[in-house]
Amino acid sequence: MPHREAAVVAFASGKGGTGKSFLTTSLAIALHRRGRRVVVVDCDFGLANAHLLFGVKPVYTMRNVLDGGVTTEQSLTATPHGPMLLAGGSGIASLCELDAGHMALVARSMQWLARSFDVVLIDSPAGLAPQALLMALAATHVVVVTNPEIAALTDAYALIKCLSRQPGCPELHLAVNRVLEPGLGLLTYERLAAVSKQFSGCSLHYVGEIAEDPAVTHRRLGQEPLLVSHPTCRTSLAIQRMLATMQQQMAGLEPIVCTGGGIDQRMTAQLARW
Amino acid sequence: MMRAPILLQSRERLWPVVRERLDAIELGLELVLDGLDCSHGQHGFVDGLARDGAGAPVLVLLAVEGDPLLLPRVMSAAEFLARNEQALVHAVPEGNYCRGAVARILVIGTEAANAELAALQRLGLRERGLPGLELCRLEPFRLAGTERFAVSWIDVAGPAVGVTGAPIQEPAAPSAKSLASPMPAAATDDPSDGRVAGDVRQAKSDGAADDGRFEELLDHGRSELWQLVEVLCDRLDPAVRIEREGLRRRITWQGRPLGQVVCRDGGLRATAASGQEHTLLSKSDVRVFGDQLVRRYAELAGLRSHCSVAAPTNGVAAARGSSAGAPPVPSSFDGNGSTPRVQVRNAAVSRSQPPARDTLRSAMVEAMLSPEEFAALAESQNAAMPEEPPG
Numbered sequence: 001m002p003h004r005e006a007a008v009v010a011f012a013s014g015k016g017g018t019g020k021s022f023l024t025t026s027l028a029i030a031l032h033r034r035g036r037r038v039v040v041v042d043c044d045f046g047l048a049n050a051h052l053l054f055g056v057k058p059v060y061t062m063r064n065v066l067d068g069g070v071t072t073e074q075s076l077t078a079t080p081h082g083p084m085l086l087a088g089g090s091g092i093a094s095l096c097e098l099d100a101g102h103m104a105l106v107a108r109s110m111q112w113l114a115r116s117f118d119v120v121l122i123d124s125p126a127g128l129a130p131q132a133l134l135m136a137l138a139a140t141h142v143v144v145v146t147n148p149e150i151a152a153l154t155d156a157y158a159l160i161k162c163l164s165r166q167p168g169c170p171e172l173h174l175a176v177n178r179v180l181e182p183g184l185g186l187l188t189y190e191r192l193a194a195v196s197k198q199f200s201g202c203s204l205h206y207v208g209e210i211a212e213d214p215a216v217t218h219r220r221l222g223q224e225p226l227l228v229s230h231p232t233c234r235t236s237l238a239i240q241r242m243l244a245t246m247q248q249q250m251a252g253l254e255p256i257v258c259t260g261g262g263i264d265q266r267m268t269a270q271l272a273r274w
Numbered sequence: 275m276m277r278a279p280i281l282l283q284s285r286e287r288l289w290p291v292v293r294e295r296l297d298a299i300e301l302g303l304e305l306v307l308d309g310l311d312c313s314h315g316q317h318g319f320v321d322g323l324a325r326d327g328a329g330a331p332v333l334v335l336l337a338v339e340g341d342p343l344l345l346p347r348v349m350s351a352a353e354f355l356a357r358n359e360q361a362l363v364h365a366v367p368e369g370n371y372c373r374g375a376v377a378r379i380l381v382i383g384t385e386a387a388n389a390e391l392a393a394l395q396r397l398g399l400r401e402r403g404l405p406g407l408e409l410c411r412l413e414p415f416r417l418a419g420t421e422r423f424a425v426s427w428i429d430v431a432g433p434a435v436g437v438t439g440a441p442i443q444e445p446a447a448p449s450a451k452s453l454a455s456p457m458p459a460a461a462t463d464d465p466s467d468g469r470v471a472g473d474v475r476q477a478k479s480d481g482a483a484d485d486g487r488f489e490e491l492l493d494h495g496r497s498e499l500w501q502l503v504e505v506l507c508d509r510l511d512p513a514v515r516i517e518r519e520g521l522r523r524r525i526t527w528q529g530r531p532l533g534q535v536v537c538r539d540g541g542l543r544a545t546a547a548s549g550q551e552h553t554l555l556s557k558s559d560v561r562v563f564g565d566q567l568v569r570r571y572a573e574l575a576g577l578r579s580h581c582s583v584a585a586p587t588n589g590v591a592a593a594r595g596s597s598a599g600a601p602p603v604p605s606s607f608d609g610n611g612s613t614p615r616v617q618v619r620n621a622a623v624s625r626s627q628p629p630a631r632d633t634l635r636s637a638m639v640e641a642m643l644s645p646e647e648f649a650a651l652a653e654s655q656n657a658a659m660p661e662e663p664p665g
Contacts, residue, residue: 068505101502101505101506101509101510101561101564101568102509104506104509104510104568105509108509128638128641129638130634130638133634133638134634150651150652153651154643154648154651157643157647157651158641158642158643159641161640161641161643161647162638162640162641165640166634191651192651194650195647195650195651198650199644199646199647199650265575268568268571268572268575269572270634271568271572272568272569272571272572272573273634
């Protein structure tokens with residue numbers, strides 16, 4: 001039966017600390033300010049931190065959903081800046097320890113979210129664990145977040161290579177964070193895209209760069225998100241530009257009418273390859 | 275052309291047919307010895323002494339039309355069991371019975387013996403403190419030229435329960451023994467048509483045939499494991515059902531089998547649709563079995579279609595169109611008339627298992643960078659990074 005489904009964007013990276021959570025939460029706020037109903041799903045269950053960036057203390061997390069104690073709707077946390085958050089809950093067993101039954105439950109939660117919101121942003125766990133791949137492959141778009149340093153670059157390429165070889169791989173996009181000079185992000189993209197095309201035969205779409213900004217790295221807990229406190233700073237403007245590019249590349253980030261299986265079925269399909 | 279009754283009504287000729295197919299009547303039921311005299315010859319022999327899946331003794335009697343001694347024979351068998359239930363463990367060592375397993379009597383009748391079965395239904399052995407009695411009726415029918423019989427379980431505490439009520443239709447998954455000895459020609463279809471006779475379908479009314487022994491036989495640890503399986507099924511899809519059937523629990527999705535769990539000798543034996551068997555001893559075993567259930571579910575639901583595509587397909591359209599354009603699943607997995615054990619017999623090869631390279635875990639291996647890839651990235655990095663002035 002045809003049904004409406006939100007645009008689902010997964011933010012992934014081959015290496016930790018590239019700024020996935022920062023980008024996810026910032027873009028969520030920016031999207032909310034454009035009148036969209038946005039939910040952020042923090043799937044980095046082991047080291048979830050999206051709630052810290054939003055400055056909220058969730059009562060319920062994904063763990064409560066997995067335990068069957070609350071529904072997905074009940075587990076959502078409203079953030080002061082608009083987007084809803086399904087927190088991952090730091091310190092709980094990592095997603096890789098979840099069994100197929102739990103992942104099936106995650107799939108059903110995702111289905112409910114995709115039908116209830118306009119945009120679902122997934123803060124994926126870093127690395128190439130099966131659960132990270134699962135979340136990325138269930139999305140409609142994947143934004144690989146990397147830094148221009150060689151370690152992050154090789155890990156990002158490994159992730160792109162791995163994802164592109166999976167059946168049902170969504171479109172891959174690249175965001176370069178913490179660039180030292182303007183334009184370095186584009187250069188990084190061009191090289192990475194060339195290597196990806198040459199060796200893996202996959203295409204990348206560039207969504208933009210975010211400059212290295214001490215205001216981001218030195219930000220303390222409890223402070224408002226940069227997009228709220230300094231909406232005209234260069235990082236906030238870069239985020240706005242990135243969002244505009246994403247909307248161009250991702251069909252406006254509009255919900256779609258889904259005639260086939262939804263995100264739950266895509267997840268289950270990938271789950272069958274666990 | 276009029277055909278003779280499929281099932282013979284004579285006890286002497288019916289017993290050889292039934293004795294080979296006890297496992298099809300009740301999963302795990304196997305004959306130990308024929309001809310048990312427990313009434314000093316007064317009421318005739320109990321047709322067979324069997325062992326069920328839980329390791330309990332089962333006295334099997336046939337009910338045929340016009341058998342005046344059936345009732346006293348059942349009574350004497352019940353009294354015999356009440357006296358010697360536990361002694362049978364030592365007295366019949368070839369039965370390999372489990373100490374403490376509850377013995378019972380199973381009376382198998384044909385449609386011609388309805389009156390006898392009805393009389394037994396009113397017997398009320400439990401009220402008299404005698405071992406449990408189970409009644410079932412074999413009802414033959416012809417299907418596609420082959421002859422089969424359905425097993426209708428009769429509620430001894432209430433009115434007879436027929437094959438109505440959406441019986442669980444399942445191929446017999448015949449054992450090698452039963453395949454090797456098909457029904458006698460007189461009791462089957464015309465053998466000249468080349469069809470294999472003796473394809474038994476068993477159908478028990480949902481719930482009526484289940485006496486809760488499955489749960490009773492599980493210790494605390496096993497019970498927890500079984501609950502994990504139940505939770506998994508509940509989470510997987512609302513249409514996933516667990517069908518209760520004696521010592522077996524069949525897990526189905528829209529009527530198509532995903533797997534089954536059998537309580538055997540106090541343990542849990544799970545069989546995935548691929549035929550792969552797991553003894554459920556720990557949570558990790560349940561996890562492995564659950565993994566198989568999910569795979570099978572995904573396959574039946576057409577969710578694995580785009581996963582089976584060899585070449586990567588960029589673009590969300592490929593993923594979204596997966597359900598609509600699902601390629602046909604292999605015929606052995608069409609879910610209609612296939613049981614896990616038939617899968618084993620017919621296919622032998624586990625085809626629901628993805629190839630080793632086609633799993634998310636194996637994908638990680640492929641992600642390893644080759645020296646050429648690393649060199650290309652490093653070169654690009656050198657070109658991209660701004661040069662710092664020396665010193």
